[in-house]
Amino acid sequence: MIDLRTLREHPDRLRVSQRARGEDDSIVDTLLDLDERRRSALTSFERLRAEQKVVGKSVSRASGDERVSLLEQAKDLAARVKSAEGEAETLGRRLDELLMGVPNLVEEGAPHGGEDDFVVLEEVGEKPIFDFEPKDHLALGESLGAIDTERGAKVSGARFFYLTGAGARLQLGLLNLAMNTAIDAGFTPMITPVLVKPEAMAGTGFLGAHASEVYRLEADDLYLVGTSEVPLAAYHSDEILDGEGLPYRYAGWSSCFRREAGSYGKDTRGIIRVHQFDKVEMFSYCRPEDAHEEHLRLLAWEKEMLAKVELPFRVIDIAGGDLGSSAARKYDCEAWIPTQQRYREVTSTSNCTDFQARRLKVRYRDRDGRPQFTATLNGTLATTRWIVAILENHQQADGSVIVPKALRPYVGLDVLEPVKK
RNA sequence: GGUGGAGUCGCCUAGUGGCCGAGGGCGCACGCCUCGAAAGCGUGUGAUGGGGCAACUCAUCCGUGGGUUCAAAUCCCACCUCCACCGCCA
Structure with a gap:
């Protein structure tokens, strides 16, 4: 608001x-x-x-x-x-x-326009060059015994999947690496509820234009969250925080649920666009005057994670028309997907200024002792979708996949090998 | 799911229709006292919105939402949360 x-x-x-x-x-x-x-x-x-x-x-x-x-x-x-x-x-x-219903004020400097009017800020890392025909993530995932979308569809329907064996290990390792990266940066690790009341959902700004994206449990009047941003933003609702303690930084690990209404036909193969995935999300409450700097810090931590898993990516500055109602400014990191020959979103960090805090009544006491609304910011540290980029970029001719060095202690494997049928 | 009890200004608590449109204690802040501190004493102590340059002032807020009344923290109804016990169950 x-x-x-x-x-x-x-x-x-x-x-x-x-x-x-x-x-x-x-x-x-x-x-x-x-x-x-x-x-x-x-x-x-x-x-x-x-x-x-x-x-x-x-x-x-x-x-x-x-x-x-x-x-x-x-x-x-x-x-x-x-x-x-x-x-x-x-x-x-x-x-x-x-x-x-009024969206947040767009930060000065954000590009004008719609979805395609983003500005590329930088490109990082080398795109891999293969001397063989690279396989897409699903082909790899199936041969590695890591991803099972067929049974996902059998049990739950389209856009559901199982992570099996090496796939499950890869996700656990990736998210643990993300959690530890956050902890090292001073974040408080959190495992959040994934069902929330309407106030939390509305307060975060997800019941506006994107309401059709959200799963609702009619019988209990609860919503399944599409990101732990929701329970993390509502965590301090109706509270007045100690101003000296700011920023408050939380790293939330949760499953995320999205209806993907209106995306029929898009990304139907594999696990790029799914109804349920897992994510480690950074969330920060800070003074409004510090929000711009904090936003850049969140972006830096995202880039640090992407570097750890050795992915080529670019950073884009999202245009006004594509910001969503809560964000004043948004940067996405997009990882290179070799078989698609294009970049796909793997992180997104938003500065929501005091927009969410105003709705959720999250305040702090300023130096004069007066209550003021905080700013809230969020950013992605890792998600299930990263597996797509990791498998594709680190594949080898024999169908195996090299596990990035930083991930090895977390996954417990150096190389993922195809399993015999 | 059932039964009973409770929810008051950071915390504890007083308060069963107008003298409570909220009193006291603790805590906190400031001051006095002191060489300094403790103790003691004094003063102050919330949020939201409106008006005003401001001092200030008006309104709203006693879990939430309705209702009764000229008047509600106080009476009535519904709901929520917490606690206890019973039942059922992962």
């Missing part, structure tokens, strides 16, 4: 931001008008309510005829208070509803 007071004082900021996202900027005038009317209704209500309190008190002191007449007056006031309160509440609700 954006700040109403900032909107009042600097309406142009939202106009510029909306245009960067390619969205309607007339919402600004609608908001300002509604806010004006709400404040006026609130003032009326408060004035009447103050009067009602005075009269109400005098009732208790009066007696006889005076009491009867005061009661009459009080009853009249009570009715007017009720109606004024209703008016203010109705306007307040409408304003809130509208405000909840």
Whole structure:
């Protein structure tokens, strides 16, 4: 949620931001008008309510005829208070509803435009050159006895899979490496709930445009999270944090669930796009003025992880129209996928400024002792999808896959060998 | 799933319709005292929103949401959470 007071004082900021996202900027005038009317209704209500309190008190002191007449007056006031309160509440609700739908202010410097208007910031590492026909990750995964999508589909449906043997070991090793990388960087490791209440989901900003992506358990009114960002963001909801302790950094390990609605036909082969995967996610609460720097730190830790597993990748700066409602700025790292001859997203780090904190009421005390909203940021340290890039980039002519050095102690294998049928 | 109990300003607690639109204690902050500290004494002590340059002021908030009433922490209804016991179960 954006700040109403900032909107009042600097309406142009939202106009510029909306245009960067390619969205309607007339919402600004609608908001300002509604806010004006709400404040006026609130003032009326408060004035009447103050009067009602005075009269109400005098009732208790009066007696006889005076009491009867005061009661009459009080009853009249009570009715007017009720109606004024209703008016203010109705306007307040409408304003809130509208405000909840407004995406975060885009950070200055972010590219304008849509999905294809990202800017490449850098390319890191060497793309492998094979003197044989490289296999895709699923062919490799099957011959290594690492990935079983057929049985995944049999048991759970399309876009589900089993990691078996070396595949399971690879994922556990990768995520443990990510966890330890985070711990070394000072993050608190967390294993989070994956079912959350509607408030947590809405507070994180996932029930807006992307609501159809989210699994909902109707019978219990709970949502399956698409990332541990959700339980980590809601972790400190309704709290006032110690300002001296900031930043608070958490590394969450969880399974993630996504409906992938509207992606029929895309990435149907293998485990690139699946309904359930595992992820280690960095999450940081910090002062808004430190958020920009923190964002760059999260990006640096992502790059460090990608270097550890020896993947070629590029970093892109996501354009306004592709940011999602919560992010003010977003950088993705995309790993090279040899059989697709293109880069695919393996990490994503967002600076959500105070957008989520405002919705979830996460605050800290500033140096003057006043509560302020924190900024929240998130970034990926490793996911199941990384297995795709690791298998493809580190494959050899004989169908085996070299395990990157940093992963070996975690996986317990130097080379993944094809299994005999 | 059932039965019973409880949820008050960081913590503990007072409070069964207007004198509580919230009192006390602890903690914390500041001051006095002291060579310094402890003890003691004094003062202060939340959040949100509106108005105001500001001092300040008004409103809202006693788990949540409704209701009764001129007036609700207090009465009524529903829900949530926690605790205890019973049942069932991974």
